[in-house]
Amino acid sequence: MTDPPIRLLIVDDHPIVRGGLRGMFHGDPRFEVVGEAADGAQAVDLARALAPDVILMDLRMPAMDGVTAIKELARVGVTARVLVLTTYDTDRDVLPAIEAGATGYLLKDTDRDELVHAIRTAARGEAVLSPSVATRLLGQVRTPVDALSARELEVLTLIADGATNREAAAKLFISEATVKSHMLHIYTKLGVNDRAAAVAEAFRRGLLTLDRR
Template sequence: MTAPPPDGSEPGPIKVLLADDQALVRSGFRMIIDGKPDLEVVGEAADGEEAAVLAAGLRPDVILMDVRMPHVDGIAAIERIVASGNPARIIVLTTYDVDDAVFAALRAGACAFMLKDVRPAELVEGIRVVAGGDALLAPTVTRRLLDRFVQVLPAPSEATPDEVAALTQREYEVLRLIALALNNAEIADRLGLTEATVKAHVSAVLRKLKLRDRVQAVVLAYDLGLVRPRQN
């Protein structure tokens, strides 16, 4: 969810920006999202250029970004948004669960992805989860994607050996379980901890290793050899 306002009042709804070149797709997503009291569509973009401009002006919490759009595509838009320092969490919309475009979007800075034919309840829950920064979407699909592309993924962090060594044993365990695509509740169950404690450990791992999100944590865990790609 969005962070509480500095005055201590209740946080407002999660602000969502829709970016898709098909008006029918955008209207369908808007109908689903605006039907929930804790979610609000704050803008719509028909291409990547418009998405980047609206992201800068509207400061959404979550962006649903189509990969393939005319003029400026979704990947280029993600690169611009991330490079600007915008903290919006970007979910890539895709027709196929694992392809080069999804990989490129994650490489550009997207934090999750979902299929365009996602069920309404899954769309809503996905937005909430990503806004809270608690877990990846479609963990088994994410694992398959990384298994396929891990050898050519870019370095996810500028963490030094000392910073990696500064992780506690528990933080190492949490990092490994993140790489296995477990969410906070599953990690808590595995380690016998509360979800709040797990969330604190995840935050510490991201901070210490200078990681933007859990996708980068997964990549780094592969790089460290905590998890190995599956053999075909």
């Protein structure tokens, strides 16, 4: 049985960029572009009306910028994953977007295959970061000893056992957004970019063991 296409909302103030992204997914049965928005305010309205799975969000736009839109999407209860797609990877862009609740952060020079993989990863609720962004977050969040907190270790243990972000949140009585935040901190502390690598690195460092139960 074929999975339904991932529903995409494209948000960018440049029509050429929106057209290029739409064309990139045209004819690919794995994706359906359900709408386009030229600013954050339009994005919030369309997201509520169209229920996309993933929102490709630019950051610097008129009327309402991307970070403000991400916060507003969360406030009004939109459950779509937000994948930032922007030209900028400075601290003043990256950190606020991640803290606002973005599931991923990519730069516009990302090639099609990487973008497709990122969208599918984001649709599953898993964080995805471009290498330069991961490096920047590593420098910001890294502690002197890179020690995982007790809560981060609890989250990673559940992930190692195969739990999704939502399942981990339910078991720990915290929000899914909090689990995602913990996972981003884990990635940066362990110097990895995804869940599988985080689990593998935790075993390598002895933070997780096969007999941990």
